[in-house]
Amino acid sequence: MARITRVSPLAPAGFPAIPPVAGFRFATVEAGIRYRGRPDLLLIEAVAGTSVAGLLTRSATPGHPVSWCRKVLPGGRARAVIVNAGNANVCRGAEGDRAVEAEARAVAAALHCPPEEVLVASTGVIGERLPVERITAKVPELVAGLRADGIAEAARAIMTTDTFPKGAVAETAIDGVPVRIAGIAKGSGMIAPDMATMLAFLVTDARLPASVLRPLLAAAAEKSFNCTTVDGDTSTSDTLLLLASGRAHHHPVQDADDSRLAGFRDALDAVCLDLALQVVRDGEGAQKLVEITVEGAVSDPSAKKIAMTIANSPLVKTAIAGGDANWGRVVAAVGRAGEPIEPAALAVTFGGHPVAREGQAVPDLDEGAVAAHLAGREIALCVTVGRGPGRARVWSCDLTHAYIDINADYRS
């Protein structure tokens, strides 16, 4: 397998300092599932009473771990999450389902909980047999190694073609009681989340039932993971989990619309967006992060569809890789999005500098300013498509030779 060792130029300066979140411990080991010389297996342990919400890929060919999570998540309880990198356990028939159950049972036995409270996720190559015996054999070592301060190692253990580990943390309060949300994510290719990114795990000490976590998580994902794309290829394994230990001793909150959750909602949104953007920053081969804002559409969903069409256009992505303010390709993508627009109202700016206005090129284009913006690492593209109220913002990256290097070689 090709190992890409150079870290993305868009990576944050380092992994953030994430203090422990009460009620959670982490352990990683090297199970040798596919990679050698690095941890590839993660166990997250949660205290009894922890609630959980999750969002899973809408793919019609989901991985076996996704099917398991879909079955057990309605219970709303979690004591553990076990995650491996290197093999996605997809398309393995009854053998794949048995492997997931074996993982859940092994962890459940070690933690003295029902298997239905063990969530499972796998990421890596699709279609190969998961050597599950290497995972179950490591469960005792994982349990013995659980540490409250292990989240940075956890983020490393779930990487595949990622070039840096991804973590985020936010502090807020519910009803005056301090609450913390921390999360890790992995993802670099096969990224066009339709529910969540490849894999992301969030933990909080908030005291919230699954019925409250679910709508909050769905809303946060809609504005973050579901607004990003690297290559338009929605994964078979997308899994986003939010576990809440209840160790923060605020008053119980039973309604997601409770005004006491305003701060928590904002913190959750911030952690999700932070992680989602880190995934795009680690987009396979990415040299530039592209923020695409569409305004003036007939509705917000229409704006989002147009924005995602631009974000997935290989011609727009290669133009940005080449530092070319090729707004004609942006217009072509707008035109093929299948949404109503007003051609005479079309406007395009790069970094705030107008390049097209009222459906045509601006006569007084400031080429130097546009070129300087496009030479940078973070590109802001804003497109007005009409006079409607619809607005959306999504994130993508450029398309470079390295994407092809990574994906023509991955697996072989």
Add this chain to the structure above:
Amino acid sequence: MARITRVSPLAPAGFPAIPPVAGFRFATVEAGIRYRGRPDLLLIEAVAGTSVAGLLTRSATPGHPVSWCRKVLPGGRARAVIVNAGNANVCRGAEGDRAVEAEARAVAAALHCPPEEVLVASTGVIGERLPVERITAKVPELVAGLRADGIAEAARAIMTTDTFPKGAVAETAIDGVPVRIAGIAKGSGMIAPDMATMLAFLVTDARLPASVLRPLLAAAAEKSFNCTTVDGDTSTSDTLLLLASGRAHHHPVQDADDSRLAGFRDALDAVCLDLALQVVRDGEGAQKLVEITVEGAVSDPSAKKIAMTIANSPLVKTAIAGGDANWGRVVAAVGRAGEPIEPAALAVTFGGHPVAREGQAVPDLDEGAVAAHLAGREIALCVTVGRGPGRARVWSCDLTHAYIDINADYRS
């Protein structure tokens, strides 16, 4: 502008021998619109009484020539087609419309016909001013140079990033009278035709009214141009025209379903498919032609949507570039296509060699045979997605470094 001089490895051995088609003459000149040292302007002249049908891009941001054709095609009559390469005349407001009208009027004056019988097409960069005065100035020279045997030069004059000229011809008969259909096309990037490829012009000596040409052309395009993709980026300028001079003296046929048109229909389908596949063979950076067959879907349109999702997947395209039988990525694309499938019935073959069956990897994979097939220039991928009657076949190409070289540099 980057000039790609190496010819696609997938190119045919040479331009086909195309005899004249009665009623049509061709001329090309160097107008210096963008390129230097090559013809970039084409005039096709048709005899009085020629009928025409056309299909145009469904883009919501069509070029000005497309808008003109949309306006005049319902008349069903054509005396000429004028085409330039290097500038697509898109997003230029009233100036763009005036430019098209100036072209049509200049040709109409020279050929003594109404401007509404002059069709116009342009291909090249989007959003820049078309130097129309360079075109109108060349009309007398074009008219003076019209030749019945000029179709090969015509195919060259409309190229942009194309690496070879594209032509096709078929002979058939209507009611026992010999009839010929010849065509040329251009296209290499921004190819995911939603009506036709970038530009294609067909001429025939058949004696058929526009009302008969229209359904025949639509049916032929649906099975050819509309089943191809290079990069998923539908163009602003897609234009497919079929002109019929009526010089073949068969009995009039007034109904597209007339059984006497069976041979003509097959010939038209063959010419369209030949040209469409030449466009994919010249896909920007293409090293391999990929034929994707989807079977077992709930319907033909469902099969086509799944096939096009596979065809546009950058992960599938890069895997094929790398010679990797990565059927997991094929499964992931099937999964995200948004169509009903039966995961347990999934099967994948490369070159007829099974790699997955009944939803999982085949245990007895013939790796050598699969690798040998993937090392070739023409890849056949067949995917069974269920037990339904739906079936579709589409064509794509691999995604290589050269696509990025071409598109990060085009324009600058």
